[in-house]
Amino acid sequence: MRLVITECKRILGRGGVFVFLALVLLASLYHSRRNLERYNQYDEDGICVGWPETLSEAKRMSEGLYLDTACMMELKKDADTYGYLNGENINALISENYERKTLQELSKEDMEGFFEKRVETISENLAQDLKKNYTDQETERLMEKAQNLSELPAGYAEGWKTLSENMGNFVFLLLLLLSALLLPVFGRDSQVQMEELAHSAKFGKRKLEQSRIASAYLIVTALYWCGMAVYFIIVMAPFGFNGAGQPIQNDVRMFYSLYQITYFQQFLINLLIGYAALLFLTGLTLSVTIILKNSLAGASVIAAFCAMLLIFNQVYVYQVDHWFANFMTVKMTDFRHFYTGNEFYRIWGVSVPCLNWSVMVSLVLSAVFLMIGILVLRKNRKKGDCR
Amino acid sequence: MNEKVEVCGVRHKTTGKEYDKEGKGKMKRQIVMEYRKMWNKVSIVAVIAMCLVTVVHLLVYLNLQYRAIDKDGRLVEGLASYRALLEASKEIEGVMDGEYIKKLKTSYDGSYDKAYLAEHRGFLGTGGMTKYMVPNYFINYAYYGAYMSNGNDKVGLDYDFLDSEKEFYDTYKRTVKEHLAELEIYSEKQLRILEKxxxxxxxxxxxxxxxxxxxxxxxxxxxxxxxxxxxxxxxxGIYTKDHAGGVTELALSSRYGRRNNLRARWIAGNLFAASIYLIYLLVQVAVNGFLASLSGWDLPAQMFWFSCLHNITIGEGLLFMFAGGLCGGLVVGNLVLLISIVVKNRKFATAVSVIAAVIIMRAEKAYGFFQRFNPFHFKSDALIEDYLFIGEAAVPYFAIVFLVTAVYVAALGMGMKLSAKKYRMN
Known part of the structure; x- marks a missing residue:
């Protein structure tokens, strides 16, 4: 344990913690500012209503609000009934559900059939999505879930919506930062000849390597949760924490999602997906630096790998995403597709949702990378290789 | 010791000429030595990773994304589709004069391709290919102008202006002018110049x-x-102190070593940046040429860049793009060299350089001035299509790119020179 603590200190000194926290703080504040700017209302002279007023009005006027016929009728009569932001949100949901139609174009019958229309659109989307080649059972299962939504609270949940939308970018950035921290764990510095010393000690080799691996996982785990806590507080604080229990379909980006979960549950799931992606990147970074024995050479491979994932993400090819990119860091931190993609993996006759399978494969790959790293270390140890 | 001797420099008080030659030779040797030193483990791994990602990206996407209708009307999928399309396209090769356009209309109307496209509405928009794409898209541009895109609905030939060659090319030129106006980046006066x-x-x-x-x-x-x-x-790592191939006390302590050695590193660094870019380009040309051939170099650029105003071929247009890419690479290479000499610590210099490169790449999404002068934008289609105006002179964007690159490199070089003067080991 003492070795692990020493290694942790070597990887991340006091200065390192300070720099890490400063970067996380900076990124969180930048994200928060960008998020809040969207809630300013503008006229010809500039900002006419600032975000604090917009948000407090939305909070005040959406208590107990449900998106039902009565709500739509009220809004149709008077566009300001529920305030600016609630009105915008409800109109966005209506436009999404009724093929870009406005509220004014809807009849009472249309409004009454709001959820039937949603189910109909989901059914059409599933039928048109030929690449995914749904089986009858899968379609049935998805349609059952689609029908489960029979009422939609339209209360205030702006903080959670923003978090759900932008959290992926931050998690990706955090993952890159943490993997950069791990580069010196096995990436040796040619100018500091400590390897020979460590390897000449009686129990130095194996114990040192084990403690380095343990400390790497310990540090990234601690920093990930710490970084996410800082981000969560900074992003959510200006919005308030209201709306955690609202269903995610209340957000227009998630309207067609078939996951019956609340914003808070979605946040927890995203946190866990991000952690799985982190374990994958940690395994990859450790194995690459163990094999290359050089932190910068390892960094160049990780950078090229991440650049490749970002390049692959620019063009959608179903097979690439389905068989490769879904398990990799970029797609794993692009959380939205897990909730709206309705993608399945058929594993021994069982249809497993993309979210579950991606996390599982990512964890397995992480373990495989770690095993490769350990095997290379063992081989080097047997050879007495210090270079 | 009143003789003025410069080991790798220029002057000798009495026999300057001989020393000049020797100095130049030594400088050349020093550049070669510095260049060789740059091919270290990190560089080799980074270049191999770059080449591997490029090849994998090409092979995977070209294989999965594309399919073509061959000359017998069969659908060929994957990497074989390009050769099938090349074979089929021999039937539509020619000069698009009045006679050709009439034949093309007849051929297309009775073709299997047209019937297939009518049945498969998403074919061309999702990586499908037919031999009629090149001439038909060009003709459709004359109709759609700025709103032209790939797809089954923009490949038909039912246009009245196709009745005569003159009318077609007049329509095409008119569309180009309208397209330029719709870009809203040129004033009325500038548009008149471009229209000419x-x-x-x-x-x-x-x-x-x-x-x-x-x-x-x-x-x-x-x-x-x-x-x-x-x-x-x-x-x-070129100018860092903590790197095996970096700057040492010896290089700094000799009387003329500092200036000449740091200069040799700068020249070698630029040569190295150009080498990396050329390796990248070579991989792109080799893989694409191998898979789909490089036929079509001699076709006019307008077949590809519809609104291009230069009378050049596609090959020449691509060479301009490749030259622009080299310019962008040199600017970023010099920026990394400057970071290296200022920071002096290899890991920190690498981190700052990567962040700087990412910022430059992200900033390309900006509009106007910031986009046009961004080195990452130097490889874009704008090189062939855009103009900047200096007074009433329309200067092609590629000329601006070459000029701006020279300014960037000179400015960064000045920065390096200033930092080199103050370079200390401690």
Whole structure:
């Protein structure tokens, strides 16, 4: 344990913690500012209503609000009934559900059939999505879930919506930062000849390597949760924490999602997906630096790998995403597709949702990378290789 | 010791000429030595990673995304589709004069391809290819102008202006002028100047197969960021103190060593940046050429860049893009060298260089001035299509790129020179 603590200190000194926290703080504040700017209302002279007023009005006027016929009728009569932001949100949901139609174009019958229309659109989307080649059972299962939504609270949940939308970018950035921290764990510095010393000690080799691996996982785990806590507080604080229990379909980006979960549950799931992606990147970074024995050479491979994932993400090819990119860091931190993609993996006759399978494969790959790293270390140890 | 001797420099008080030759020779040797030193483990790994990602990206996407209707009307999928399209396209090669357009209409109307496209509405928009794409898209541009895009609905030939060659090319030139106006980046006066250029376009145009070159252009742009990432890793150690190939006490302590050695490193760094870029380009050309051939170099650029106002071929247009790419690489290479000499610590210099490269790449999404002067934008289609105005003179964007590159490199070089003077080991 003492070795692990020493290694942790070597990887991340006091200065390192300070720099890490400063970067996380900076990124969180930048994200928060960008998020809040969207809630300013503008006229010809500039900002006419600032975000604090917009948000407090939305909070005040959406208590107990449900998106039902009565709500739509009220809004149709008077566009300001529920305030600016609630009105915008409800109109966005209506436009999404009724093929870009406005509220004014809807009849009472249309409004009454709001959820039937949603189910109909989901059914059409599933039928048109030929690449995914749904089986009858899968379609049935998805349609059952689609029908489960029979009422939609339209209360205030702006903080959670923003978090759900932008959290992926931050998690990706955090993952890159943490993997950069791990580069010196096995990436040796040619100018500091400590390897020979460590390897000449009686129990130095194996114990040192084990403690380095343990400390790497310990540090990234601690920093990930710490970084996410800082981000969560900074992003959510200006919005308030209201709306955690609202269903995610209340957000227009998630309207067609078939996951019956609340914003808070979605946040927890995203946190866990991000952690799985982190374990994958940690395994990859450790194995690459163990094999290359050089932190910068390892960094160049990780950078090229991440650049490749970002390049692959620019063009959608179903097979690439389905068989490769879904398990990799970029797609794993692009959380939205897990909730709206309705993608399945058929594993021994069982249809497993993309979210579950991606996390599982990512964890397995992480373990495989770690095993490769350990095997290379063992081989080097047997050879007495210090270079 | 009143003789003024410069080991790698220029002057000798009495026999300056002989020393001059020796000095130049030594400088050359020093550059070669510095250049060789740059091919260290980190650089080799970074360059191999860049090449591997490029090849994997090409092979995977070209294989999965594309399919073509061959000359017998069969659908060929994957990598074989390009050769099938090349073979089929031989039937539509020729100069698009009045006679050709009539034949094309008849051929297309009775073709299997047209019937297939009518049944498969998403074919062309999702990586499907037919031999009629090149001439038909060009003709459709004359109708749709700025709103032209790939797809089944913009490949038909039912246009009245196709009745005569003159009417077709007049319509085409008019559309080009309208397209330029719709960009809203030129004033009325500037538009008049560009319109005169449009009138001077040398029609009729030759048509044929160019899919290999189209892939080359697309993947060259898509993967270009790998060059910036590789440069950040390869060049960041040149001037650092903590790196085996970096600056040492010896290099700084000799009377003329500091200036000449640091200069040799700068020249070698630029040569190295150019080498990395050329390796990248070579991989792109080799893989694309091998898979889909480089046929179509001699077709007019307008077949590819519809609103291009230069009377050049596709090959020449691509060479301009490649030259622009080299310029972007050199600017970023010099920026990394500057970071290296200022920071002096290899790991920190690499981190700062990578962050700087990412910021430059992200900033390309900006509009106007910031986009046009961004080195990451130097490899874009704007090189062939855009003009900047200096007074009433329309200067092609590629000329501006070459000029701006010289300014960037000179400014960064000055920065390096200033930092070199103050370089201390402690």
């Amino acid at each position: 250029k449009a009138d001077r376009l040398a029609t009729p145009y030759k048509t044929g197969y160019y899919q290999g070159l189209a892939n080359l252009r697309a993947w060259f742009i898509l993967d270009y960021e790998l060059v910036f990432v590789a440069l950040a890793f390869c060049l960041s």
